[in-house]
Amino acid sequence: MNKDALWQERFRGFTKETGKYLKYIFNGHLVFVMIFAVGGLSFYYSEWVKTLSPEFPAALIMAVLLGLAVTSSPIMTFLKEADVVFLLPLETKLTHYFRKSIRVSFVMQVYLLLMILAAFMPMHARVNGASMGDFLTAFILLAVLKFLNLQIRWRILRYEQPEALMTDRLIRLCLNIACLYLFFSEAPFYFALIIAGVLVLLFWYFDRETRKKSLKWERLISLEGKRMSAFYRVANLFTDVPKLKEKVARRKWLDWILSPIKFKGSSSYLYLYARTYLRSNDYLGLTVRLTVIGVILSFLFVSIWAKALTLLFVLYLTGIQILPISRHHDLKIWLNLYPLPEVMKKRAAASLLNRVLLVQNILLAVVIALAGYMNDAVICFFAGILFLLIFSVYAKKKMDKLQIK
Numbered sequence: 001m002n003k004d005a006l007w008q009e010r011f012r013g014f015t016k017e018t019g020k021y022l023k024y025i026f027n028g029h030l031v032f033v034m035i036f037a038v039g040g041l042s043f044y045y046s047e048w049v050k051t052l053s054p055e056f057p058a059a060l061i062m063a064v065l066l067g068l069a070v071t072s073s074p075i076m077t078f079l080k081e082a083d084v085v086f087l088l089p090l091e092t093k094l095t096h097y098f099r100k101s102i103r104v105s106f107v108m109q110v111y112l113l114l115m116i117l118a119a120f121m122p123m124h125a126r127v128n129g130a131s132m133g134d135f136l137t138a139f140i141l142l143a144v145l146k147f148l149n150l151q152i153r154w155r156i157l158r159y160e161q162p163e164a165l166m167t168d169r170l171i172r173l174c175l176n177i178a179c180l181y182l183f184f185s186e187a188p189f190y191f192a193l194i195i196a197g198v199l200v201l202l203f204w205y206f207d208r209e210t211r212k213k214s215l216k217w218e219r220l221i222s223l224e225g226k227r228m229s230a231f232y233r234v235a236n237l238f239t240d241v242p243k244l245k246e247k248v249a250r251r252k253w254l255d256w257i258l259s260p261i262k263f264k265g266s267s268s269y270l271y272l273y274a275r276t277y278l279r280s281n282d283y284l285g286l287t288v289r290l291t292v293i294g295v296i297l298s299f300l301f302v303s304i305w306a307k308a309l310t311l312l313f314v315l316y317l318t319g320i321q322i323l324p325i326s327r328h329h330d331l332k333i334w335l336n337l338y339p340l341p342e343v344m345k346k347r348a349a350a351s352l353l354n355r356v357l358l359v360q361n362i363l364l365a366v367v368i369a370l371a372g373y374m375n376d377a378v379i380c381f382f383a384g385i386l387f388l389l390i391f392s393v394y395a396k397k398k399m400d401k402l403q404i405k
Contacts, residue, residue: 007097010078011104021235040309044301049122058127059184062120067177069113070145071169073153076105079224084217091215098154106150113142128186141183141192145176148199155206157220158213175199233286269348273325277352283322290318291360295367304376311364311380312387315357319391322353323398346399353395357388 052058078101079087087094117138124130149172156168179195232241277283294314301307361384369377 004096007078007100011100014076014078018231021231021241025235036309040306044303044306045119046122049126052123052126054127056123056127058120058123059181059186062124062184063177063181066113066116066120066142067173067180069109069116070142070149070176070180071173073109073146073149074105074223074227075102075150075154075157076108076227077101077220077224079217079221081221081225084221088217102150102154106147109150110143110146113146114139117142124184128184138183141180141196144196145179145199148196148203149176151203152199152206155203155210157216157223158210160216171202172199269344270351273348273352277322277325277356283325286321287318287356287360290314290321291363294360294364298364298367299371304373304379307368307373307376308380308383311361311368311384314364315361315384315387316391318360319353319357319395322356323395325349325352346396349399350392350395354388354392357384357391361385361388 077098117135121130121135124134152168152172156165159165175195175198179192179199182195183189183192235241291314294310297310298307301310361381365377365381365384368380
């Protein structure tokens with residue numbers, strides 16, 4: 001077997017698979033919304049930075065957030081479930097394969113660190129007077145830390161005990177935060193180098209200790225599956241993802257939400273979709289997370305325009321997320337036994353969509369009011385209502401294209 005050819009095949013398969021969904025994620029509508037949102041956030045961020053004083057804990061904030069990003073070091077192995085059978089006998093010959101995987105993981109994660117660092121630099125420059133030279137030095141330090149973290153992480157994955165992984169992550173997090181804090185707080189540079197040296201010693205120690213330990217194939221395959229599932233969950237916001245393994249929870253404590261739905265035949269599909277929404281993490285979980293993000297941003301922003309755009313942005317993303325529920329049960333033959341016209345499916349899905357967005361609109365408006373902006377809350381609420389009217393028309397056309405039967 002040609003190991004280089006195997007890695008190239010897996011990597012091409014990964015890029016093809018992700019590219020298939022990225023074209024839906026970055027469609028024309030979303031790109032426009034994202035550009036608008038990023039532009040607005042950048043403006044308010046720059047205005048906020050101007051208000052910072054030298055006493056602001058910029059070094060601590062940067063150290064903690066960048067430390068978390070450095071510590072999180074997933075490795076893209078591109079392994080599949082069948083590999084535990086077919087590649088296990090070739091483990092000793094796959095060293096070059098996994099080195100390439102670590103190399104690709106390093107490049108992608110360093111690029112993410114570069115973007116985070118670039119976002120923080122205006123704050124760092126305002127509070128600590130950082131220069132372009134400081135930016136380049138910080139990036140080099142982050143790249144070195146990321147390399148060491150990836151190497152240590154790869155060796156820790158060979159340990160059988162789960163607590164070893166937790167202990168490793170905690171130790172690396174503390175060391176990364178300490179190293180970055182010393183650097184950003186302008187302590188003598190050799191202090192940060194001493195902490196980085198501790199990571200080098202950990203790398204050397206675990207490299208020696210794990211040379212005779214075998215790979216934990218089940219763990220590596222499970223981690224790769226979780227990594228791809230995270231991507232699929234994001235893609236599922238914009239299109240159907242057949243490979244996404246759905247997680248369902250009973251959530252009996254939410255049964256009271258279904259009580260307003262009348263117990264009659266015409267409400268059968270509405271009850272079905274509402275129950276599906278409450279039990280599925282793909283719908284309820286993402287709705288809750290988007291709502292929380294909207295609540296936080298509503299508290300942070302002062303401008304009425306920023307609050308209104310945040311509310312509309314959250315409603316839009318939530319609506320796009322819930323749209324696929326109209327096809328959630330298309331492959332279940334039991335629904336064909338319902339003595340109900342097929343058009344009721346689309347009506348029920350649209351009704352659920354409108355109800356969820358209306359509740360979300362009310363919650364966000366109430367949050368704005370509780371923050372002390374009553375007039376802004378009223379304006380944002382009616383802006384949300386206008387959006388719901390427009391989006392409901394779009395949703396019906398979208399459901400027709402999805403060929404609901």
